[in-house]
Amino acid sequence: MRRLTRTTTPGGALIGESAPETAGIVHLGLGNFHRAHAAVYTARALAHEAGDWGIHGFANRSRRVVDALRAQDGRYSVLELSERGRGAAVVDVHRGLDVLAETPDAFVASVSDPARRILTLTVSEAGYCRSARTGALDADLPEVRHDLGAPERPRSTVGLIARGLAVRAADGEPFTVLSCDNLTANGAATRAVVTEFLEASGASSDVLDYVAGHVSFPDSMVDRIVPATVPETIEEVGRILGVRDEAPVPAEDFAMWVLEDSFAAGRPAWDRAGAIFSDEVEAYELVKLRLLNGSHSLIASLGALDGRETIADAWGEEFVRDAVHAVVEDDYLPTIRLPRGFDVAAYLEQLSHRWGNAPLAHGTRQVGTDGSVKLLQRVPEPALFALRRGRVPHLLALTVAGWICCVTPLQGFAPGPFADAMREPARERIAELARAATTPRESARAVLGGGLLPDALVASPAFAGRVEELVETIVRHGVRAAASDAVAASSADQREKP
Numbered sequence: 001m002r003r004l005t006r007t008t009t010p011g012g013a014l015i016g017e018s019a020p021e022t023a024g025i026v027h028l029g030l031g032n033f034h035r036a037h038a039a040v041y042t043a044r045a046l047a048h049e050a051g052d053w054g055i056h057g058f059a060n061r062s063r064r065v066v067d068a069l070r071a072q073d074g075r076y077s078v079l080e081l082s083e084r085g086r087g088a089a090v091v092d093v094h095r096g097l098d099v100l101a102e103t104p105d106a107f108v109a110s111v112s113d114p115a116r117r118i119l120t121l122t123v124s125e126a127g128y129c130r131s132a133r134t135g136a137l138d139a140d141l142p143e144v145r146h147d148l149g150a151p152e153r154p155r156s157t158v159g160l161i162a163r164g165l166a167v168r169a170a171d172g173e174p175f176t177v178l179s180c181d182n183l184t185a186n187g188a189a190t191r192a193v194v195t196e197f198l199e200a201s202g203a204s205s206d207v208l209d210y211v212a213g214h215v216s217f218p219d220s221m222v223d224r225i226v227p228a229t230v231p232e233t234i235e236e237v238g239r240i241l242g243v244r245d246e247a248p249v250p251a252e253d254f255a256m257w258v259l260e261d262s263f264a265a266g267r268p269a270w271d272r273a274g275a276i277f278s279d280e281v282e283a284y285e286l287v288k289l290r291l292l293n294g295s296h297s298l299i300a301s302l303g304a305l306d307g308r309e310t311i312a313d314a315w316g317e318e319f320v321r322d323a324v325h326a327v328v329e330d331d332y333l334p335t336i337r338l339p340r341g342f343d344v345a346a347y348l349e350q351l352s353h354r355w356g357n358a359p360l361a362h363g364t365r366q367v368g369t370d371g372s373v374k375l376l377q378r379v380p381e382p383a384l385f386a387l388r389r390g391r392v393p394h395l396l397a398l399t400v401a402g403w404i405c406c407v408t409p410l411q412g413f414a415p416g417p418f419a420d421a422m423r424e425p426a427r428e429r430i431a432e433l434a435r436a437a438t439t440p441r442e443s444a445r446a447v448l449g450g451g452l453l454p455d456a457l458v459a460s461p462a463f464a465g466r467v468e469e470l471v472e473t474i475v476r477h478g479v480r481a482a483a484s485d486a487v488a489a490s491s492a493d494q495r496e497k498p
Helices: 032-036 038-048 064-071 104-112 142-149 157-168 186-200 205-214 231-241 281-305 311-315 318-335 344-355 364-368 371-378 380-388 394-407 427-433 440-448 461-477 479-496
Strands: 023-028 054-059 076-082 085-091 094-099 118-121 175-179 220-223 249-252 256-259
Touching: 023 038, 023 104, 032 038, 032 076, 032 249, 038 085, 054 064, 054 104, 064 094, 076 231, 085 231, 094 104, 104 157, 118 157, 142 157, 142 186, 157 175, 157 186, 157 205, 175 186, 186 205, 220 281, 256 281, 281 311, 281 318, 281 344, 281 364, 281 371, 281 394, 281 479, 311 318, 311 344, 311 364, 318 380, 318 394, 318 479, 371 380, 371 394, 380 394, 380 461, 394 440, 394 461, 394 479, 427 440, 440 461, 461 479
Parallel strands: 023 054, 023 118, 054 094, 076 249, 118 175
Antiparallel strands: 076 085, 220 256
């Protein structure tokens, strides 16, 4: 079978239009999400309005995607999977492909190039180098500590962005840095850490003034479920398109993008491609971060601990659905100001179908990966909201307890292969914290006291004690018993409300 290239792409298979050779966008993080989300929106926007909106893409460390796309003239396919069927189409918007770890100078040069007008980011929550306790730049991280001492030779994501902007400041051309990651107020958060880095590294007043006055950091909310690529993805694309694509991306047949329209140097016609421009981005962010992402974390941990390989497998279990319905109704919805005209019942019904999308095969191990970072965005604020009102958020405590049981060595307890397979950046630290513990409660207490969650939350005896109880229940009696306990307690609290 022929390899996918410009000349072998089947007629009518392109999504939107091909980008011109000029790259007006720099992107960091060439993983599946970017290629199934912003790149698709950009291709569709170009079909409505031409512009120099090619993308110079940088993978963080892996050469796999870069090598595959270079061999395919920058092209790849998106395989949409749903209960209604499946289809594949080709994206052609990348006009430069590099690996950041190998060519950091090329990234800095691309950001500082006046022809570039937007930097988009999908670097995960961990890429913003923020402290779990304060949300500010974490100067204790080794790569940040290095960069603050050598800002002209940065290694961290924030240091590299700051260096690119510092070089760009000499010309003074306006620029936009657009976070496409799951952070509350992600634009403001990105501006804050970049500015903190520049100040702490001794940047000149000219650079600080340039960033303050000529660089915009719009807030955005991104949404599309995008699993990992597996050999079956390549085979399925080959059957549909008749060509072999070594870098296809599987995705659900749903996508959403809500943005603040604050672009200092122009943008593609993303609105004409289906993106929503709104002055209520934060409200949309909270809906997604809590109702979708927060629930997703709970589904992943409960499912993995119950031996369920995929999110759809887990969602098929009644105890998982009961726990998610309770966390949404009792712990998350009371904390959200919904966007104007937002139909929350329809949104929740849609989520149920998305979680039950069996052909997507979205792994519990994938959703549960990076739990220590993801939970920071999903649990503390709504948990503190409940605690300030005198109520224990039982299902948020279960979310934390499930994560602890997935990633912490607990004597006499095996979390199962899908929990073991979750990538956890703090796994070694967690193991060290729990090393001296002899009971599940002691292990949970040690992890909670290890600085991985905000002090204000773990200092609450009601919350910390409930997490410890639920960890012990999972270890002694199983995850189903713990979920039943949390749901029943939350239901009882709701009945007692005045």
